[in-house]
Amino acid sequence: MGDVGKARPTRDALRPSDAVAASAHPIRAARDAMRPSGPARTPTPWPVRRDGWWWRHRRNRAYVLFGLGSLVVMAEAAVLLAGLWALGGGPEAWERFLGRLGEPVPRLLHVLAFLALAAYGARFLRLFPKTQTPRVNLPGVPERLRRRPPLGALAAALYATWLGSWLLAGAVLSGALG
């Protein structure tokens, strides 16, 4: 605090308080009264963990289970990757891969994975329309096209596309189509 009232060179000279200090009636005393004596770190504690918080309320449970559903997504993507690798390995590797999926444990896991993926996708499609901006500011585009469609219509279109893609992909894979 020994430099109170003294003019500080360079960077600080641009501060409004310097204009006051340089005026005919400088305010000398209070200018740097609150300046820290040295560089200081503001202590920021980590948020307090409330163990078990997510299980107590239905909305929190759904939110966390949605997040944990991504474990299933990761696992099923890994199965698909194993399938692609087997396909590149020739007919024997592919048959071996299909044979492993036919065992009881993988079959049970796939039933559970299918249910989890369906729930994961359904929640995503329900949330997705709400994340879209209500209006896009595009010059030259008519006003009615700038606005987001009603949430219900958007969700219905997404659900219809979702089920359609399931039917199409399922039909192609199972040999009913193509």
Place this chain on the structure above:
Amino acid sequence: MRRWIHAIDPLLWPLFGLGFFFAAFLLPPWAAVVGIAHPAGWVADGALAYERVHSLASPLPGRVLLAAAVAFPLWNAAYHLRHTAMDLMGQQRDVIVAPILYALAAAGSVIAVVAVARF
């Protein structure tokens, strides 16, 4: 590390969104047909024979679609799991969790590209 993770976040956000679509639209039919219906004998004979599946997968659009169907859900899951881990365990462990999950997603993406190139 923390600064680096924050810096690449805008790049990961589109991968997160795209991964949702691939995970919702393509993975359930794959699980239903290959993991459930085929072992149960509900699928027509020869539908999953090597020659047929290879002929579906080997054109360029098929390769791109299949690589994307692996890579984008992996990035989606990594991003989503990381944020769930932060919710459940606090942010202290993010400097460990985030690199592990993103490394898994990156490795899986590279392997997916190699896998479709082997057809």
